[in-house]
Amino acid sequence: MFRRTYGQRATKHGNPAARLLLDTMERKKSNLAVSVDVIKSKDFLAIVDAVGPFVCLIKTHIDIIEDFGPPLIDELQALSSKHDFVIFEDRKFADIGNTVALQYSSGVHKIASWSHITNAHPVPGPSIITGLSSVGLPLGRGLLLLAEMSTKGSLATGSYTKDAVRMARAHRDFVIGFIAQRRMDGIGAYENDFTEDEDFLVLTPGVGLDTKGDSMGQQYRTPREIVFGSGCDVIIVGRGVYGKDYHLTEKIAEQAKRYREEGWAAYLERTIAL
Protein backbone atom coordinates (compact mmCIF):
# COMPACT_ATOMS: atom_id res chain seq x y z
CA MET A 1 0.00 0.00 0.00
CA PHE A 2 2.85 2.21 1.04
CA ARG A 3 4.41 2.15 -2.43
CA ARG A 4 1.21 2.31 -4.47
CA THR A 5 0.34 5.66 -5.99
CA TYR A 6 -2.49 7.73 -4.61
CA GLY A 7 -4.30 7.25 -7.93
CA GLN A 8 -4.01 3.46 -7.78
CA ARG A 9 -5.32 3.47 -4.24
CA ALA A 10 -8.26 5.71 -5.21
CA THR A 11 -9.58 3.20 -7.73
CA LYS A 12 -9.67 0.44 -5.10
CA HIS A 13 -11.04 2.30 -2.08
CA GLY A 14 -14.55 1.47 -0.86
CA ASN A 15 -15.28 4.75 0.94
CA PRO A 16 -16.35 7.78 -1.16
CA ALA A 17 -14.57 10.37 1.03
CA ALA A 18 -11.30 8.41 0.87
CA ARG A 19 -11.66 8.06 -2.89
CA LEU A 20 -12.31 11.78 -3.23
CA LEU A 21 -9.21 12.62 -1.21
CA LEU A 22 -6.92 10.18 -3.03
CA ASP A 23 -8.23 11.31 -6.43
CA THR A 24 -7.74 14.95 -5.48
CA MET A 25 -4.17 14.26 -4.35
CA GLU A 26 -3.36 12.55 -7.64
CA ARG A 27 -5.09 15.22 -9.76
CA LYS A 28 -3.50 18.19 -8.01
CA LYS A 29 -0.18 16.49 -7.32
CA SER A 30 -0.44 17.56 -3.71
CA ASN A 31 -0.34 15.78 -0.37
CA LEU A 32 -0.51 19.07 1.49
CA ALA A 33 -3.36 19.87 3.87
CA VAL A 34 -3.49 23.32 5.40
CA SER A 35 -4.98 23.72 8.85
CA VAL A 36 -6.60 27.16 8.94
CA ASP A 37 -6.62 27.96 12.65
CA VAL A 38 -7.69 31.61 12.73
CA ILE A 39 -10.62 33.19 14.51
CA LYS A 40 -12.14 35.65 11.99
CA SER A 41 -14.16 34.53 8.95
CA LYS A 42 -12.45 37.11 6.75
CA ASP A 43 -8.94 35.87 7.59
CA PHE A 44 -10.09 32.28 7.29
CA LEU A 45 -11.51 32.74 3.77
CA ALA A 46 -8.52 34.81 2.61
CA ILE A 47 -6.10 32.06 3.69
CA VAL A 48 -8.23 29.31 2.13
CA ASP A 49 -8.36 31.23 -1.15
CA ALA A 50 -4.59 31.83 -1.09
CA VAL A 51 -3.57 28.23 -0.38
CA GLY A 52 -6.45 26.59 -2.31
CA PRO A 53 -4.51 25.95 -5.55
CA PHE A 54 -1.78 24.04 -3.69
CA VAL A 55 -3.71 21.79 -1.28
CA CYS A 56 -5.60 18.53 -1.48
CA LEU A 57 -7.45 19.33 1.73
CA ILE A 58 -8.41 22.17 4.04
CA LYS A 59 -8.61 21.36 7.73
CA THR A 60 -10.90 23.45 9.93
CA HIS A 61 -11.56 24.05 13.62
CA ILE A 62 -14.92 25.61 12.96
CA ASP A 63 -15.61 26.23 16.66
CA ILE A 64 -12.81 28.79 16.96
CA ILE A 65 -14.42 31.18 14.44
CA GLU A 66 -15.82 34.10 16.43
CA ASP A 67 -18.18 35.43 13.76
CA PHE A 68 -19.41 32.06 12.50
CA GLY A 69 -22.65 31.89 10.52
CA PRO A 70 -24.01 29.46 7.89
CA PRO A 71 -22.86 31.77 5.03
CA LEU A 72 -19.28 30.93 5.98
CA ILE A 73 -19.97 27.31 5.07
CA ASP A 74 -21.43 28.37 1.70
CA GLU A 75 -18.27 30.36 1.01
CA LEU A 76 -16.02 27.51 2.10
CA GLN A 77 -17.89 25.13 -0.20
CA ALA A 78 -17.62 27.62 -3.07
CA LEU A 79 -13.84 27.78 -2.53
CA SER A 80 -13.73 23.99 -2.35
CA SER A 81 -15.31 23.85 -5.83
CA LYS A 82 -13.17 26.68 -7.19
CA HIS A 83 -9.86 25.19 -6.02
CA ASP A 84 -10.77 21.49 -5.89
CA PHE A 85 -10.02 20.52 -2.30
CA VAL A 86 -11.56 18.22 0.32
CA ILE A 87 -12.84 19.54 3.67
CA PHE A 88 -11.85 18.02 7.03
CA GLU A 89 -13.35 19.36 10.27
CA ASP A 90 -10.85 18.48 12.99
CA ARG A 91 -13.54 18.04 15.65
CA LYS A 92 -11.77 15.30 17.66
CA PHE A 93 -15.02 13.78 18.96
CA ALA A 94 -14.56 11.91 22.25
CA ASP A 95 -17.95 11.14 23.85
CA ILE A 96 -20.56 8.35 23.94
CA GLY A 97 -22.19 7.31 20.67
CA ASN A 98 -25.48 9.13 21.22
CA THR A 99 -23.76 12.42 22.11
CA VAL A 100 -21.26 12.39 19.25
CA ALA A 101 -24.06 11.62 16.77
CA LEU A 102 -25.83 14.78 17.96
CA GLN A 103 -22.65 16.86 17.96
CA TYR A 104 -21.84 15.67 14.44
CA SER A 105 -25.29 16.22 12.91
CA SER A 106 -26.70 19.16 14.86
CA GLY A 107 -25.89 22.25 16.92
CA VAL A 108 -24.68 25.46 15.35
CA HIS A 109 -22.18 23.87 13.03
CA LYS A 110 -23.97 20.80 11.53
CA ILE A 111 -20.56 19.35 10.70
CA ALA A 112 -21.78 16.25 8.86
CA SER A 113 -23.64 18.36 6.31
CA TRP A 114 -20.47 19.95 4.90
CA SER A 115 -17.32 18.19 6.12
CA HIS A 116 -16.21 15.23 3.97
CA ILE A 117 -13.97 13.94 6.72
CA THR A 118 -13.90 14.28 10.50
CA ASN A 119 -12.00 12.59 13.32
CA ALA A 120 -12.45 11.03 16.75
CA HIS A 121 -10.44 9.93 19.73
CA PRO A 122 -10.72 6.16 20.21
CA VAL A 123 -10.88 6.58 24.00
CA PRO A 124 -14.63 5.71 24.38
CA GLY A 125 -14.14 2.46 22.42
CA PRO A 126 -15.96 1.22 19.26
CA SER A 127 -19.28 2.84 20.22
CA ILE A 128 -17.91 6.21 19.11
CA ILE A 129 -17.64 4.82 15.58
CA THR A 130 -21.18 3.40 15.76
CA GLY A 131 -22.51 6.81 16.81
CA LEU A 132 -20.68 8.82 14.17
CA SER A 133 -21.28 6.34 11.35
CA SER A 134 -25.04 6.41 12.00
CA VAL A 135 -24.87 10.01 10.78
CA GLY A 136 -21.89 10.05 8.40
CA LEU A 137 -22.06 6.76 6.55
CA PRO A 138 -25.35 7.48 4.72
CA LEU A 139 -23.84 10.82 3.62
CA GLY A 140 -20.69 9.18 2.21
CA ARG A 141 -18.41 10.71 4.87
CA GLY A 142 -15.20 9.27 6.29
CA LEU A 143 -13.71 9.11 9.79
CA LEU A 144 -10.11 9.25 10.99
CA LEU A 145 -9.13 7.85 14.39
CA LEU A 146 -6.47 9.63 16.42
CA ALA A 147 -4.06 6.73 16.90
CA GLU A 148 -1.15 9.00 17.88
CA MET A 149 -0.62 12.70 18.54
CA SER A 150 2.17 15.08 17.68
CA THR A 151 2.47 16.55 21.16
CA LYS A 152 5.21 15.98 23.68
CA GLY A 153 4.14 13.44 26.33
CA SER A 154 1.13 12.16 24.33
CA LEU A 155 -0.63 9.22 26.00
CA ALA A 156 -1.69 7.79 22.63
CA THR A 157 1.12 5.25 22.34
CA GLY A 158 1.73 1.51 22.62
CA SER A 159 -1.35 -0.61 23.22
CA TYR A 160 -3.65 2.42 22.87
CA THR A 161 -2.40 2.94 19.32
CA LYS A 162 -2.74 -0.79 18.56
CA ASP A 163 -6.31 -0.80 19.84
CA ALA A 164 -7.12 2.20 17.67
CA VAL A 165 -5.90 0.20 14.66
CA ARG A 166 -8.04 -2.78 15.71
CA MET A 167 -11.08 -0.54 16.00
CA ALA A 168 -10.46 0.85 12.54
CA ARG A 169 -10.01 -2.58 10.99
CA ALA A 170 -13.39 -3.64 12.37
CA HIS A 171 -15.14 -0.62 10.74
CA ARG A 172 -13.55 -0.23 7.35
CA ASP A 173 -16.68 1.11 5.66
CA PHE A 174 -16.50 4.35 7.65
CA VAL A 175 -13.01 4.56 9.20
CA ILE A 176 -10.70 5.61 6.38
CA GLY A 177 -7.53 6.07 8.34
CA PHE A 178 -5.67 7.71 11.16
CA ILE A 179 -4.20 10.84 12.53
CA ALA A 180 -0.79 9.43 13.38
CA GLN A 181 2.93 10.04 13.12
CA ARG A 182 3.78 6.97 11.00
CA ARG A 183 2.10 4.41 8.83
CA MET A 184 0.13 1.92 10.87
CA ASP A 185 0.88 -1.23 8.87
CA GLY A 186 4.58 -1.34 9.65
CA ILE A 187 6.16 -4.76 9.28
CA GLY A 188 5.79 -6.60 12.55
CA ALA A 189 4.27 -3.62 14.31
CA TYR A 190 0.92 -5.37 14.72
CA GLU A 191 -0.11 -9.02 14.90
CA ASN A 192 -1.07 -9.06 11.25
CA ASP A 193 0.01 -6.74 8.49
CA PHE A 194 -2.89 -5.24 6.62
CA THR A 195 -4.50 -7.34 3.93
CA GLU A 196 -4.61 -6.28 0.27
CA ASP A 197 -8.00 -4.60 0.61
CA GLU A 198 -7.22 -2.70 3.82
CA ASP A 199 -6.10 0.80 2.91
CA PHE A 200 -5.88 3.30 5.72
CA LEU A 201 -4.81 6.85 4.99
CA VAL A 202 -2.42 8.44 7.47
CA LEU A 203 -2.78 12.20 7.90
CA THR A 204 -0.01 13.75 9.94
CA PRO A 205 0.10 17.06 11.80
CA GLY A 206 3.22 18.41 13.48
CA VAL A 207 4.93 19.58 10.27
CA GLY A 208 7.41 22.44 10.08
CA LEU A 209 10.36 23.32 7.88
CA ASP A 210 11.67 26.22 9.92
CA THR A 211 11.09 25.34 13.59
CA LYS A 212 11.08 22.25 15.78
CA GLY A 213 7.96 23.08 17.79
CA ASP A 214 6.15 25.73 19.79
CA SER A 215 6.06 26.71 23.47
CA MET A 216 2.96 24.57 24.14
CA GLY A 217 4.23 21.06 23.43
CA GLN A 218 3.78 20.91 19.67
CA GLN A 219 6.59 19.03 17.88
CA TYR A 220 7.47 19.47 14.20
CA ARG A 221 9.11 17.20 11.69
CA THR A 222 9.83 17.87 8.02
CA PRO A 223 7.61 16.71 5.15
CA ARG A 224 10.38 14.33 4.02
CA GLU A 225 10.69 12.72 7.45
CA ILE A 226 6.94 12.25 7.54
CA VAL A 227 6.13 11.09 4.01
CA PHE A 228 9.34 9.28 3.01
CA GLY A 229 10.73 8.37 6.44
CA SER A 230 7.50 7.40 8.20
CA GLY A 231 5.25 6.50 5.25
CA CYS A 232 2.43 8.94 6.03
CA ASP A 233 0.12 10.11 3.23
CA VAL A 234 -0.88 13.70 3.97
CA ILE A 235 1.10 16.46 5.70
CA ILE A 236 -1.02 18.84 7.77
CA VAL A 237 0.54 22.27 8.12
CA GLY A 238 -0.88 25.22 10.04
CA ARG A 239 1.34 28.01 11.28
CA GLY A 240 4.21 26.88 9.05
CA VAL A 241 2.17 28.18 6.11
CA TYR A 242 0.51 31.32 7.41
CA GLY A 243 2.56 32.24 10.50
CA LYS A 244 1.33 35.42 12.08
CA ASP A 245 1.02 37.37 8.83
CA TYR A 246 -2.59 36.53 8.03
CA HIS A 247 -2.87 39.40 5.60
CA LEU A 248 0.14 38.68 3.42
CA THR A 249 -1.63 36.33 1.04
CA GLU A 250 1.26 36.28 -1.44
CA LYS A 251 3.64 35.15 1.26
CA ILE A 252 1.12 32.54 2.42
CA ALA A 253 0.74 31.18 -1.12
CA GLU A 254 4.55 30.99 -1.44
CA GLN A 255 4.80 28.97 1.75
CA ALA A 256 2.00 26.64 0.66
CA LYS A 257 3.83 26.09 -2.62
CA ARG A 258 7.01 25.31 -0.73
CA TYR A 259 5.36 22.72 1.54
CA ARG A 260 3.52 21.19 -1.37
CA GLU A 261 6.77 20.75 -3.33
CA GLU A 262 8.54 19.19 -0.34
CA GLY A 263 5.63 16.83 0.39
CA TRP A 264 5.25 15.74 -3.23
CA ALA A 265 8.98 15.17 -3.73
CA ALA A 266 9.01 12.92 -0.64
CA TYR A 267 6.03 10.98 -2.02
CA LEU A 268 7.73 10.48 -5.39
CA GLU A 269 10.88 9.35 -3.61
CA ARG A 270 8.80 6.84 -1.64
CA THR A 271 6.80 5.45 -4.56
CA ILE A 272 9.75 5.08 -6.93
CA ALA A 273 12.30 3.96 -4.32
CA LEU A 274 12.73 0.16 -3.92
Ligand code: UP6
Ligand atom coordinates in the same frame (compact mmCIF):
# COMPACT_ATOMS: atom_id res chain seq x y z
N1 UP6 B 1 -3.26 18.54 15.51
C1 UP6 B 1 -1.95 18.49 15.94
N2 UP6 B 1 -1.48 17.33 16.48
C2 UP6 B 1 -2.27 16.24 16.62
C3 UP6 B 1 -3.57 16.33 16.18
N3 UP6 B 1 -4.05 17.46 15.65
O1 UP6 B 1 -1.21 19.48 15.84
O2 UP6 B 1 -1.78 15.18 17.06
C4 UP6 B 1 -3.87 19.74 14.86
C5 UP6 B 1 -3.95 20.98 15.73
C6 UP6 B 1 -3.76 22.11 14.73
C7 UP6 B 1 -2.90 21.51 13.63
O3 UP6 B 1 -5.21 21.04 16.36
O4 UP6 B 1 -5.01 22.45 14.16
O5 UP6 B 1 -3.08 20.09 13.72
C8 UP6 B 1 -1.43 21.82 13.71
O6 UP6 B 1 -1.19 23.20 13.62
P1 UP6 B 1 0.28 23.84 13.53
O7 UP6 B 1 0.91 23.30 12.25
O8 UP6 B 1 0.03 25.31 13.47
O9 UP6 B 1 1.05 23.43 14.74
